[in-house]
Amino acid sequence: MIRIALTYQSFTLISVPKIHTDLLWDLSVLFGSLCLLYFAFIFFFRNRLSAKAKNINDRRKQLTPIISNFLFYGEDASKEEKYEYVELKVEMREFIKDPINRSVLKEILLDLQRDLTGDARRRLLSLYQDFDLHLDAYQKLNSWRWEVVTKGIVELTQMQVEQAYTFIKNFINHKRSVIRKQAQIAAVSLKHEGISHFLDTNKYAISEWQQIKILEILRDKEDFIPPNFGAWLTSKNKDVVLFSLRLIRHYNQTDANCLVTELLKHKDDEVKQAAIECIKEFGIKEAVPVLKAAFRRSNRATKIVILDALGILCSDDIIPYLFEIYEHENNFNIKSKALSTINVISPNTVLPEENLDPSIKIAEEMQVDEEVRDVENPGEIDKNEIVPPHETVEEKVVITEEASELFLEDLDVFEYCFMEELNEILDRSDIEDNDIEAKYLPLDFLPIVVQKQPKMAKKKQKKTLDPELTQLDVRFEEVHPDEGFRRELEDILSRVEVPDLEGNIEVEYLNFKFLPFVISEEAEADQLPALIDEINAMEVNGVEIVLPASGEALDTNEAEKIADKDHQEEENDTCSLVDWDDLETEVDAIATKSIEKHTKEENIEESDPPSYGFSIFEELFRHCDTESKLILLDEILDLGDEKELCFLQTLFKDPNRDVRKKVKNIAKRLTEKLAVEQTANHTPEAIVKWADTEKNGRSLSLNFDLENLEIKNVNDTKK
């Protein structure tokens, strides 16, 4: 029972409501009727509109030939034609009494005026007024509806009813923008004085589009004589001032220059910018001081416009001012504009600095140096340069900064080769006869180092040095020092053994003039004679190296003597025995000269070449990313030597933290590695072994023959 009750109860909730069937029928009839009524309305109004359109079209077709007749009626027409014309006009007057006909005629004339020009259009416009159609437009002006007023203004404007100007000009400051804008266009279009009235009375803003429209109307106006628009530059309406400036530019009214310049003092930046544009266009150079004065008080955009104007108006004398702006301004755009303005005034004044390849720059400098040199001394040999006896003038190479860096690297190669060849010579000397007279060490292959001095340095040097000294033909050579090389030389000399020789052999002369004299930048001049004394006192394994006593510092006479002697030697091309007197004095002279030069160069050149050799990793390191840098650092540890150690020291302040950390680690490990290697290699046995092993595998082959080496038995000397 309960189950049945529940079942039926639930069904009642979703059952159909009990509505009377008659009511449903009534509703169906109602909606059906409404639908029919709707379709009936549509049908009726559609037909009505179609009928109206057809009626209008028919009337248009009827009117068009009449209008054509009116438009193309000629004054040279015959009497019959004139009679027909008058009759037609009377008919037309009757015809347009009907408002629909009047409306149709008006539409036709408005349509045709768009497609016609010339004489036909003039007749069309006069026809419009002949039929008093403009009176309808006047009535529209009195309407309370803004769209009707606007239509009336537009109609009168299109049909060029000049009499309507008096009525329309009252709408110039209408509160409705659509009416106002249309009235402004109408006022400007209908009469020449319309623009003046508009600028005089306008209280509202003038949009860009409106300005362009008015400008277009003025441009198309025939026989329009523009008024002096400078008169409105004093207007309180900012937009009037801006529009006047635009008109001044359009009509090139240069007589308003003073007024335009005065506008640079305007509070509004938009006006200022427009005035600057005008100044720029007219090229008013008198405005430059005002522009400069206005610069500080202007905003960023105006400053940029001012800089642009200065670039056009000014000459080179403005460049310091522009540089001042560049230095003091914080804004990037202004700074950038200042630089570009400088380049506009004087092209290539400011050259790019960022992202440039320094090697290319140096190469260019080298080229320029060579060109300058060729221009300054065409075919003339510079007296301050070392010229080897066999070298022609054409073969001279001017070594620049880059080249001097490479030269330092070459020194290492030279050092290695020299040591190797010297060992070889000494070994050979062991095998040869007792009466060895090693007369010559053919070392002409050695690089003759020519260090080109900067011009300023040369000039200063000429002032301070004795004039006779500066005229020396013999050039000094500046070679960066290597203390290790000296020590190695001493070691080798100490190893010299001549077992076949009886008694003591005295190396009387070792002509080392060919060698580049090693002068430490930090060394004092008096240290060099001491070194020579030290070598002189050597007696190694029965071979005594006789060196002359150390001399004093070179004076100018001595230098001259040396120069003469060297010059003579070069001329005769004779290689005499080693003259240690000459050697010592020459060393002294060069030391003195080098120190002088060094001190002068320090004052002149701020960037001296680095004291360490050129690291091959340096250039790679400069142009690679962080990851590559880390890999390179590993390679430096494997392959590097002292040069790389110096290079690593420069990287301690690298901006990248990882690189910095790794550099310190690598530098430490490399130092340890080099210390171990140095200890192992600097024993005499190691040098001999190193020389032997490297002899076969060297890449650089040098002709290192015995020359100018005369070894004399000490016993013979005693005899």
Added chain:
Amino acid sequence: MKKILLADDDELLASLLNYRLDKAGYKVHWSCDGREVKEELEKEIPDIIVSDIMMPYFSGLELVDFVRNTLESKVPIIIISSAGNEENVLSAFELGANDFISKPVSPSELLVRVTRELNKG
């Protein structure tokens, strides 16, 4: 009497030009769309064609192309184009149009151009 085919969908302007040319002594046949022009041309080639560029079904450019390439006729063609439609005018010249006149049209100017073209032939 020289026969002019005037092709323009603007009835008002066409009737005005028709009236002016007719008054000048030419026999003018006016067609309001491209299809009609095409049919008319297939029937008879006029002495000169004055055509608007923008027309329904068959534009002025197509008309020039049709006359020059399909009909292979050297009949003078004057194009009427709206101002600022210079690209189409250039295209029309490339296709073989003889002259052009821009809207708003001066009926007197059109008459002069038509006369000149007819005198050339």
